[in-house]
Amino acid sequence: MASKINDLAESLHVKDFKLPVIEVKENSIDSVSTYIKDSSFKQLVIVADQITNKVAGEKLAERLKKDGLQFHLVILEPNKYGQVIADEETMIQLFSETPTTTDLLIAVGSGTIHDVVRFVGHKMNIPFISVPTAASVDGFTSKGAPLIFKGVKKTVQTTAPLAVFADLSILKNAPREMTAAGFGDILGKYTSLLDWEVSRLVGKEPYNELAAEITRDSLENCVRHVDKIANADTEGIQILVDALIESGLVMLLLDFSRPASGGEHHLSHWWEMDLLKKDKEQLLHGAKVGVATTIITALYKKFASEFDLDNELNLSDYYQPLKEHWKEIKKQIEALPDPEKLIALLQCVGGPSQTSELGISNDLVKESLNTAHNLRDRCTGLLLINQLKKEEITYPISNLVFK
Numbered sequence: 001m002a003s004k005i006n007d008l009a010e011s012l013h014v015k016d017f018k019l020p021v022i023e024v025k026e027n028s029i030d031s032v033s034t035y036i037k038d039s040s041f042k043q044l045v046i047v048a049d050q051i052t053n054k055v056a057g058e059k060l061a062e063r064l065k066k067d068g069l070q071f072h073l074v075i076l077e078p079n080k081y082g083q084v085i086a087d088e089e090t091m092i093q094l095f096s097e098t099p100t101t102t103d104l105l106i107a108v109g110s111g112t113i114h115d116v117v118r119f120v121g122h123k124m125n126i127p128f129i130s131v132p133t134a135a136s137v138d139g140f141t142s143k144g145a146p147l148i149f150k151g152v153k154k155t156v157q158t159t160a161p162l163a164v165f166a167d168l169s170i171l172k173n174a175p176r177e178m179t180a181a182g183f184g185d186i187l188g189k190y191t192s193l194l195d196w197e198v199s200r201l202v203g204k205e206p207y208n209e210l211a212a213e214i215t216r217d218s219l220e221n222c223v224r225h226v227d228k229i230a231n232a233d234t235e236g237i238q239i240l241v242d243a244l245i246e247s248g249l250v251m252l253l254l255d256f257s258r259p260a261s262g263g264e265h266h267l268s269h270w271w272e273m274d275l276l277k278k279d280k281e282q283l284l285h286g287a288k289v290g291v292a293t294t295i296i297t298a299l300y301k302k303f304a305s306e307f308d309l310d311n312e313l314n315l316s317d318y319y320q321p322l323k324e325h326w327k328e329i330k331k332q333i334e335a336l337p338d339p340e341k342l343i344a345l346l347q348c349v350g351g352p353s354q355t356s357e358l359g360i361s362n363d364l365v366k367e368s369l370n371t372a373h374n375l376r377d378r379c380t381g382l383l384l385i386n387q388l389k390k391e392e393i394t395y396p397i398s399n400l401v402f403k
Contacts, residue, residue: 001246001249002019005214005250006019008208011208011210012253012254019249020141020164021035021162022164022245023164023166024166025166025167027169028167029131029167029170031165032063032129033066035163036064036104037067041103041104043072043102043103043104044103044104044106045073045099045104046060046073047094047107047109047116047117048073048074049076049109050075052110053073055170056133056170057108060108072097074093074098076116077090081282083282084112084113084116085282086116086119087147087149088149091120094117094120095124098126103127104129105127105129106128107128107130107161108133109133110137111137111139114132114137115146118160118161119145119147121159127159128159129164130165130166132166133171134178134181135166135182135237135240135241136174136181136284137181137185138245138247138248140164140166140248141161141249142160142248142251143160143251143252144257146285151273152273153269157255160252166245168237171241172234176350177284177351178284179229179232179349179350180286180290181284181286181351182240182241183222183229183286183345183349183351184284184289184290184291184349185244185247186218186219186222186244187219187222187223187342188260188262188264188265188289188290188292189215189218189259190297191293191296191297192261193212194336195258195262195378195380195381195382196212196258197332198381199258199380201321201325201329202384203321205258205379208254211253215246215259222240222243230350247259263299263372263373264292264293264295266368266372266373266380266382267368270372271288271360271365272285272288283359286351288358290342290346290351291353291358294339295355296382297338298339299382299385300336300381301334301336302397303333307388309322322384329381362396365395366393366395370386370393
């Protein structure tokens with residue numbers, strides 16, 4: 001992992017890049033206090049929720065006490081559904097409960113806790129280290145913090161962790177739906193990488209071949225070992241965690257999320273905002289992404305089969321790059337796995353594979369297919385399809401007609 005990431009840093013001419021300390025092994029939580037003492041941190045704050053504190057926080061606290069380290073514990077408050085949300089209320093809690101003398105934050109949990117910690121730490125100029133409790137997201141090592149401001153999802157570039165201690169003995173015992181969510185997040189790279197190609201060829205947006213290659217290799221490695229991931233054995237969970245960490249490091253170096261976030265993430269974010277607006281229980285990010293990936297794939301394949309560039313004589317100059325590169329884009333769309341294959345992979349790891357399993361209505365999916373491309377200023381297949389469509393995109397996807 002380190003050599004590929006360092007090669008990427010060199011290709012991007014990133015000066016003074018220092019790879020975070022990354023330890024993925026059994027009982028790595030025992031290495032945290034040694035790292036803290038070697039780094040001369042004195043005033044520590046452990047940030048967890050009620051569940052992750054029991055899973056890993058208490059064990060970490062016991063080890064820190066044994067090694068004579070002082071710390072303050074912040075348990076983030078859940079909402080009425082028992083969920084911690086990365087919104088203003090949660091961020092204010094951590095701001096107010098973090099002593100001004102703190103010199104290190106320790107995020108103990110999954111994606112949401114890391115997002116809150118990285119944002120607050122960035123604003124307070126306090127570094128943090130990561131202790132994941134589930135292999136559920138690819139954001140552990142990135143700078144991007146997806147946060148909720150007044151019910152709207154917004155990703156803020158903040159700070160990456162100094163170190164990640166991924167304890168396989170904890171991660172392989174995480175709830176199956178959390179591991180399935182991590183796999184779903186990785187599966188989304190099929191369409192995010194395709195969208196990155198679209199943004200490069202049509203939108204003339206920044207692109208890096210090595211970053212795409214690293215992301216693709218991680219994706220394919222997880223798919224090859226899906227059975228081991230589904231069984232939550234040590235090797236399978238390590239493969240998944242390594243892929244999630246690598247994806248985050250790629251985003252960290254690029255300073256954007258294009259290789260890991262495309263149209264499938266736009267749908268997921270739209271659904272999340274709708275649940276917030278309606279004050280409903282939230283769904284796991286990777287679970288939404290996995291299902292959204294099957295939908296986006298079906299949409300792109302239908303578009304590729306129906307869109308006849310030779311008969312599109314009235315396309316404006318705006319679409320000249322699409323005219324130039326359509327054959328290449330179409331070939332890449334056709335190379336995507338069939339939606340049925342993606343569904344089977346999600347089912348294998350025990351995750352949801354249909355919107356009905358998520359409780360997401362067909363009307364909401366239709367709305368997101370026709371609107372969610374506006375969430376980011378980014379050229380994706382979803383954006384182009386919406387610009388070229390003659391009528392609303394239907395869901396289930398059928399009878400699409402394009403100009």
